[in-house]
Amino acid sequence: MSLVRFSAGAMGAALVLAASQAAAHAHLVASDPAQNATVAAPKQITLHFSETLHPKFSGFDLSLDGAPVPVKAKIAKDTMVGTPAKPLKAGAYQIKWHAVTPDTHRMEGLYTFTVR
Template identity: 35%
Template structure:
């Protein structure tokens, strides 16, 4: 016995295609340094995030704050001119504690994603 399903047509096919395109239109992190949940030394001097899509540098950002909510970034986040998928920010000297990385990524097509994670500086 062979079972066959009708092919999607009309609005269903259009909706399926639209959803598939939207799913690929946002930039999401592939790799972070330091990684989410990592424990690092106080010599950590930057945060870098590699995304799966190119970024608009004017609208994308990384901020890093200490446990009190004070910024520890040294300057503005930069999208690497030779690799539009890589964004990084320099850090001030870090002391032991937990730090929160907050990122905003605006893909080249204008779609925005954001997120955050923490890492710990060991004593």
């Protein structure tokens, strides 16, 4: 019986460990402008992630109706901040981001916002 308890306990510990490792990926937790928001032209775009990012391998692209929009991005700890080269004009923008954590997990995603 104690062998069964030990096995169940070991199995539970393995599941907790596997779950914590699976959660060790950077996820976008907040952004400004927010997803699906309609805003006045922002001077900066800020993306906050759930984990520290590897600056050399993380970043984002901004596009307006599929056309690239130049952005100068900086990465510090868990945050990406991008400054558009020119004021953003009215339209639907898409941000396509990629984030790599120090443990080399790569995540990517996208979201949209609209400038009025």
